[in-house]
Amino acid sequence: MRNRERTGIQGLSRRSLLKSGAGLAGLMAAAPGALWAQETPQEGGTLRIAMTADIQPQAILAGRGGNDAFRHNVFDTLTVLDGESGQPKGMLATDWSSSEDGLTFTVQIRDDVTFHSGRPLTADDVVFTLEQMKVPENASQMRPLVEQWTSIEATGEHEVTITSDSPVAPRVFDVFQLAVIVDQETFAGLQDGSEIIGTGPFRFEEWVPGASVRMVANEDYWGEGPYLDAVELNVINDPTAMANAIRGQVDVVLNLTPRDQIMFTGDPSVEVFEGAGGTFYPLGIDVNAAPFDNKALRQAIGYAIDRERIIDQVFDGAGETADVWWRTNEPGSTDEINNHYSYDPDRARELIAEAGAEGADVPMQVIGFGAVPAVYEIVQNNLRDVGLNPVGQVLETAAFDQGQTAGELGPVFMQIHGLQGFSAATLVDALPALRPNNPSKFDPPEYRQLKDALQAAQDEEAYAAALGELAEFMLDEAFSHVLVKTTPLHLKTPQVHGLEFYNVGYLQLGQAWLG
Amino acid sequence: MLHFLAKRLPSVALMLVVTAVIAFLLPRLGGGDPAQVVAGSDATAEQVQAIREQMGLDRPLPVQFAEWVGQVATGDLGTSLISNRPVAQLIGARLGSTLELAVTATALMIVMGLGLGILAGITRKGAPRALLDGAISVLLATPPHVTGLILILIFGITWRLMPITGEVSVFDDPVRGFSYLIMPAFALALPQAAMIARLVDARMAQVRQEEFVDLAVAKGVPPRRILLSHVLRNSLGTAVIATGIRIGEILAGAVVIEAIFARQGLGMLAVTSISSRDYEVVQIIVLFAVVIAVLVHFASEILLAALDPRIRLDG
Numbered sequence: 021m022r023n024r025e026r027t028g029i030q031g032l033s034r035r036s037l038l039k040s041g042a043g044l045a046g047l048m049a050a051a052p053g054a055l056w057a058q059e060t061p062q063e064g065g066t067l068r069i070a071m072t073a074d075i076q077p078q079a080i081l082a083g084r085g086g087n088d089a090f091r092h093n094v095f096d097t098l099t100v101l102d103g104e105s106g107q108p109k110g111m112l113a114t115d116w117s118s119s120e121d122g123l124t125f126t127v128q129i130r131d132d133v134t135f136h137s138g139r140p141l142t143a144d145d146v147v148f149t150l151e152q153m154k155v156p157e158n159a160s161q162m163r164p165l166v167e168q169w170t171s172i173e174a175t176g177e178h179e180v181t182i183t184s185d186s187p188v189a190p191r192v193f194d195v196f197q198l199a200v201i202v203d204q205e206t207f208a209g210l211q212d213g214s215e216i217i218g219t220g221p222f223r224f225e226e227w228v229p230g231a232s233v234r235m236v237a238n239e240d241y242w243g244e245g246p247y248l249d250a251v252e253l254n255v256i257n258d259p260t261a262m263a264n265a266i267r268g269q270v271d272v273v274l275n276l277t278p279r280d281q282i283m284f285t286g287d288p289s290v291e292v293f294e295g296a297g298g299t300f301y302p303l304g305i306d307v308n309a310a311p312f313d314n315k316a317l318r319q320a321i322g323y324a325i326d327r328e329r330i331i332d333q334v335f336d337g338a339g340e341t342a343d344v345w346w347r348t349n350e351p352g353s354t355d356e357i358n359n360h361y362s363y364d365p366d367r368a369r370e371l372i373a374e375a376g377a378e379g380a381d382v383p384m385q386v387i388g389f390g391a392v393p394a395v396y397e398i399v400q401n402n403l404r405d406v407g408l409n410p411v412g413q414v415l416e417t418a419a420f421d422q423g424q425t426a427g428e429l430g431p432v433f434m435q436i437h438g439l440q441g442f443s444a445a446t447l448v449d450a451l452p453a454l455r456p457n458n459p460s461k462f463d464p465p466e467y468r469q470l471k472d473a474l475q476a477a478q479d480e481e482a483y484a485a486a487l488g489e490l491a492e493f494m495l496d497e498a499f500s501h502v503l504v505k506t507t508p509l510h511l512k513t514p515q516v517h518g519l520e521f522y523n524v525g526y527l528q529l530g531q532a533w534l535g
Numbered sequence: 536m537l538h539f540l541a542k543r544l545p546s547v548a549l550m551l552v553v554t555a556v557i558a559f560l561l562p563r564l565g566g567g568d569p570a571q572v573v574a575g576s577d578a579t580a581e582q583v584q585a586i587r588e589q590m591g592l593d594r595p596l597p598v599q600f601a602e603w604v605g606q607v608a609t610g611d612l613g614t615s616l617i618s619n620r621p622v623a624q625l626i627g628a629r630l631g632s633t634l635e636l637a638v639t640a641t642a643l644m645i646v647m648g649l650g651l652g653i654l655a656g657i658t659r660k661g662a663p664r665a666l667l668d669g670a671i672s673v674l675l676a677t678p679p680h681v682t683g684l685i686l687i688l689i690f691g692i693t694w695r696l697m698p699i700t701g702e703v704s705v706f707d708d709p710v711r712g713f714s715y716l717i718m719p720a721f722a723l724a725l726p727q728a729a730m731i732a733r734l735v736d737a738r739m740a741q742v743r744q745e746e747f748v749d750l751a752v753a754k755g756v757p758p759r760r761i762l763l764s765h766v767l768r769n770s771l772g773t774a775v776i777a778t779g780i781r782i783g784e785i786l787a788g789a790v791v792i793e794a795i796f797a798r799q800g801l802g803m804l805a806v807t808s809i810s811s812r813d814y815e816v817v818q819i820i821v822l823f824a825v826v827i828a829v830l831v832h833f834a835s836e837i838l839l840a841a842l843d844p845r846i847r848l849d850g
Contacts, residue, residue, distance in 0.1 A: 074807075078619065082575055156585035159574045163582070212619035228628050229618035230807050231799040254701075254797075257807060261700050261797040264687070269701040269797070418567025418812050421576040425583050439577070452577055 061518060065534035066250040068270040070262045074230050074255045077213040080200055081153055081160040083439055083524065088297075089253055089274060092528040093235055094136075095200030095218035098127060098146065099193055101441060101523035103296040106347060108193040111243075112141070112201060112219065122187030122478050129178040133242045135203045136223045143174035148204040150182075153195065161439065161450045162195045187476055190483075194446040197524060221246040221530035231255055247518070247533035266290050266511045271534070272519070273511035274527070277391070278336035281509055291512050294338065297525020298440040298507040300345060301330075301395055302453045304460045304500045309431040311377045318498035320371035321382075321432075322361035324406040325399055329363075330504050334394045339506035344491055345454060346444035351480050352487030360495045368406040382410040385433040387420040392436050395503060399434070424452050429459040440505065441524030444487050445475045453500045462499035540833070547829055551822070555607075558821035559600050562814045568592075569616040569812040590616055603818065613815040617808075622819050625804060633789055633800035635705055635712070639720035640727075640785050645778060647728035652735025652774065657762065671736075674729035679788045683722035683795045690718060700797035719796040723788050727781040734777050738770040745769075772843050779835030783828050 073086035080091055092100075098113035110116075116127040133141040152158050153166040160166075168184055175181040182188050201219060202210065209215025216224035221243065222235035233253040237246045254270060256262035263280035266273050267290075274295075284290040305312045305321065312318055327341035342348045343360045372378055382403055386396045393414050400410040410432075415423070423429045437451050448454050448471050456463050470490040477483035494500070508525060518531040570587035571578065578586075587593050606613055612622040655667045691699030698715050705712030742748060743766055751761050790802035801820065808816035 074618075076573075076617075079573065079575060083577075084575060156579075156582040157589050159578050159582050159586065161575075161577050163579075228799070229615065229620050229625055230804060231628065255799075256700065256797040257803060258794040258797065261795055264691075265700045265797060267691070267695075267700075268698055416567065416810075417576070418572060418810065421571050422566070422568055424576060425571060425574075425578055425580050427580075437577070450577065455579075457579070 059517060059535065061245075061247045061531070061533040062535060063247050063533070064249050066252055067248050067272065067516065067529065067532060067534060068252045068254060069272045069274060070254045070256050070265040070270040071274045072255070072257055072259060072262055075213075075227065075233055075253065077210045077216055077227070079159050080202065080210055081149070081158045081162075081198060083161055083198055085275070085438065086255075088525055089527040089529075090233060090235075091200050092220065092522065092526050093222045093251060093530070094216055094220045094224045095202065096133075096220050097198075097200055098129070098196045100526075100528075101193060101197050103441075103521060103523045106350070106441070106443060106523055108196070112146075113196070116189075118187075118189045122189060122476075123184055125182045125184075125188035125192055126175070127180050127182075129180065130242060131178045133219050134240060135219055136217045136238060137203060137206065139203070139205065141201065141219055143176060143178055143180045145201055145204055146180045147172050147174050148207075149199050149201050150180075150195070152202065152207070153199055160198060162198050162446070164449050164455075165191055165195050165446065186472075187478055189478075191443060191446050191475060194442045197442070197522070197526075221528075222248075222251055225250075241530070243530060245530040245532075247531070248529065251529055263511065266513065271513050271516050275508050276511055278334070278338050278509060281336065281511075284511065289513060291514060293510055293512070295508045295510050295525055295527075296441060296521040296523055297438070298339075298505055299390070300435075300437040300440060300451075300453075300505055301392065301503045302345070302435050302437060302500050303399065303503055304429065304433045304435060304453055304458070305498070306429075306431045307460055307462045307497070307499050311375060311380050312431050314375040314377065315496075315498060316371045317375035317377045317380070319361075319496075320368040320375065320377075320406065321403065321408075322368075322495075322498050322501045323364040323371065324368035324408070325361070325402050325501065325503060326363045327361075327504055330395050330398050333398065334391050335504065335506050338509055339504045342505055343495060343502050344444075345451060345494075345500070345502055346447050347441070350444050350487060352444075352484035352491065354488065357488065357491045357495065361501060365402075365406050372407055378407050380408055382408050383431050384410055384412040385420065385423065385430045386412050386414045387417060387434060387436055388414040389417045389420075389436055391506075392434055396434055399503070424459060427457045427459045427461065433459060434503075439524065441522075444490075445471075445477075445483075448474065448490070454494075458500075460499040462497065466493065467497075539836075543833075550829070551825065554822055554825045555604060555818075556600075558818040559603065559814075560596075561821075562809065562812065562817045563596070565809075565812075567812045569814060572617060572811045572813075592616075603815075607819075607822070612819050615808075615813055615816050617811050617813045617816075622816050625816060626801065626819065626823070629799060629801045629804045631704060631706075632702055632798055633786075633793075633802065635702075635716060636719055636723065636789055636792070636798065636800060637782070637785055639713075639716050640723040640789075641778075641782055643720055643724035644728045644731065644781060644785065647724060648731025648778070648781075649735060649774060651728065651732035652739070653767065655732060655736035656739030656766070656770070671729045671732050674725050675733065677726060679722045679726060680791045680795055682725050683719065683792055686718045686722055687795070702796075702798045715796075715798075719792045719798060722795075723785055723792050727784055727788075730781060731774055731777050735770055735774050738773045739766055742766045742769045768842070772839050775838050775842060776835055779831050782831050786824065786827065 069089055071089055075086045075090045076084050096112050099108040099110055101108060112130050114128045114130055118125050129143060129146060150172045153160045153162055168186055169182050170185060171183045173181050203217040206215040206217045213227045221238055221241045223238050225236050226234045235251045237249055256265055259277045260280055263273055263276045281292050284292055305318050307313055331339045331341055342358045344358055348358045386392055396412055400412055403410045435453055470493055474486040474490050477486045515535045517533050517535055520528045520531055570583050570590055570592055574583045574586050614621055615625055658664045658667055687699045690697045697718050702715045703711045748765050751765055790806055793800045793802040805820045
């Protein structure tokens with residue numbers, strides 16, 4: 021297996037590019053670590069957080085935006101993924117090992133953990149949780165991976181062994197990141213949120229669906245903290261109203277729009293910072309729909325789009341113009357791969373001429389969610405500029421998602437994906453744009469073989485080679501163009517300390533405190 | 536009055552049945568799928584289908600409709616498809632917020648509408664008249680969300696006198712509760728008050744031309760008494776009917792105002808339920824809105840009859 025360092029949790033201190041007002045300038049002069057960690061934590065207080073989406077306890081085993089600030093506070097996972105390196109760090113797991121052939125994976129679990137109900141955590145609970153990942157109704161994105169495992173067994177009171185016909189690690193750590201360990205005795209209570217029992221630093225207290233959630237400190241938490249007495253999550257659907265809530269109503273605002281951050285420029289009472297995780301904005305092309313069955317035309321679209329302009333005009337500079345569907349520092353990624361389709365309208369025109377597609381209509385379905393319609397405005401302008409005729413239709417999220425699930429989105433479509441932070445080996449079978457039955461209808465045998473080679477790679481060198489080969493193939497086939505990747509922007513007041521974001525953007529408040 | 540209510544029962548019943556059919560069908564015709572919402576945008580077709588079956592959405596529509604009507608008839612408002620919580624509980628949790636906003640906005644609307652209307656009605660010429668006309672026109676033309684944003688900019692951000700988002704129940708803390716309530720209620724009430732003011736003003740001008748007013752003047756009735764007993768009383772019927780209709784507008788406007796001021800009322804519940812295709816919640820909210828509209832209409836008619844002796848409810 022790949023050599024993974026256990027340094028997982030990503031504190032804001034290590035990554036954040038902070039943008040804020042004058043008050044923050046002084047803070048930025050200090051070492052980043054000092055910003056968030058050096059002061060002695062103070063106990064007490066209620067941390068109030070605003071977010072746009074409600075929690076979804078029935079989908080706690082899936083990656084959902086609404087659960088980002090909830091799942092790792094009421095629940096724990098076996099391991100979490102580091103924000104910068106993507107390497108796993110033990111939480112409920114104290115140790116893990118892989119067999120020589122990689123087909124057997126064994127994980128040791130802490131023996132001092134109790135659920136909020138008072139019942140001790142055992143290996144059976146871990147087995148139950150991992151088995152639940154397979155249940156379709158639980159909607160976990162990691163279901164295809166867990167289904168590949170041939171057995172999940174408790175081989176000791178605090179030991180679980182996973183076997184598979186294909187190597188279990190390293191993708192098992194992506195599964196673990198989503199697999200919050202649930203209490204099998206009260207699992208049914210997650211359906212309506214009437215009983216939410218985990219092992220995390222906070223106990224669930226109350227949920228008013230669509231409005232708010234309250235969690236209180238778990239005094240028997242196995243780890244350090246929590247320092248806060250309670251945490252309140254407030255759902256505010258209107259993004260501007262949510263951003264404004266930082267002016268007295270809440271202490272932290274999660275996922276504000278780039279447009280709304282402008283309101284806080286020069287405001288010393290508010291700090292704007294980038295978190296981990298983020299969003300992909302892919303443009304997909306149906307490789308069977310004429311004239312897009314011509315690879316040259318698909319590649320032309322890649323060269324026609326001015327990604328820098330999207331970042332500047334739509335996201336106010338908060339994002340990157342990478343062409344790959346995974347982290348740009350994933351082993352095997354190179355500058356050539358990450359920036360394969362640099363903006364080159366002349367090259368695009370040549371390829372369009374080569375494909376004989378001058379003036380071709382480009383029917384596009386666009387998800388009417390977040391910034392995608394704004395991104396479309398630039399894309400359609402770029403395509404028109406190189407001699408194509410884009411005809412866009414913005415669809416409501418619910419209707420678009422139906423088409424995405426069915427793999428039917430028309431010849432060209434603009435999607436939005438989360439899950440940023442998981443490994444490439446996992447994403448190629450989890451992201452709707454890339455998985456089997458993707459709406460691009462792209463699934464040739466070579467694609468599967470290259471994915472299999474990546475997923476079977478057991479050391480970093482083999483992984484890097486396999487990923488490079490897969491990336492080059494995918495970029496050449498040009499069935500899905502990642503237009504931009506954005507990182508989430510958050511707000512906090514200077515009184516808030518110790519926020520921790522895991523690699524995929526999940527917030528953990530066990531070490532958080534109010535000054 | 537009982538006869539009046541009894542006479543209207545069949546039409547109300549018919550309206551509720553039609554509303555129930557529309558409320559049931561409309562969200563389902565809009566595309567999307569609550570199973571997809573629960574499964575998430577990354578879900579596979581198999582996951583969505585499993586959730587659809589779990590929700591019972593794979594059954595024929597007439598079966599689902601019959602089950603829902605049967606439930607509602609027995610007082611069971613159903614269970615949210617998204618949160619799996621009882622719809623009655625979800626509405627109950629939001630009702631207080633919307634009622635506080637609607638009642639405050641209605642009170643402001645009546646006070647400001649009548650006040651401005653009467654002031655305009657008795658100010659018949661000169662600069663004050665032009666000023667009142669201009670003010671009423673501006674208020675009429677400014678939608679609640681624009682008024683709300685202006686209030687936020689002035690009183691929330693520039694002067695920082697009022698909280699701009701969130702809410703506290705006036706029953707828990709009256710002072711803080713009203714501080715959160717006053718701006719959204721004002722924003723909601725102002726255009727509606729201007730409409731009432733315009734109607735009262737126009738009706739007062741019309742009543743002044745009536746013969747009975749001329750007769751009163753000829754008989755030497757004091758102007759103040761003519762204004763209050765003859766002109767104003769005979770002008771209020773219009774205001775009462777308009778107020779009834781405007782309450783409906785206030786409830787509709789609450790959807791936008793709740794979003795701007797981050798209040799968790801029924802309007803926001805309706806919006807999120809529609810976008811998440813939570814049919815069970817949407818259906819009940821639509822029915823609820825129609826019932827409220829019918830009740831307000833009845834109340835207007837009864838009040839109108841009390842004000843105008845020529846109108847008899849039982850006639």
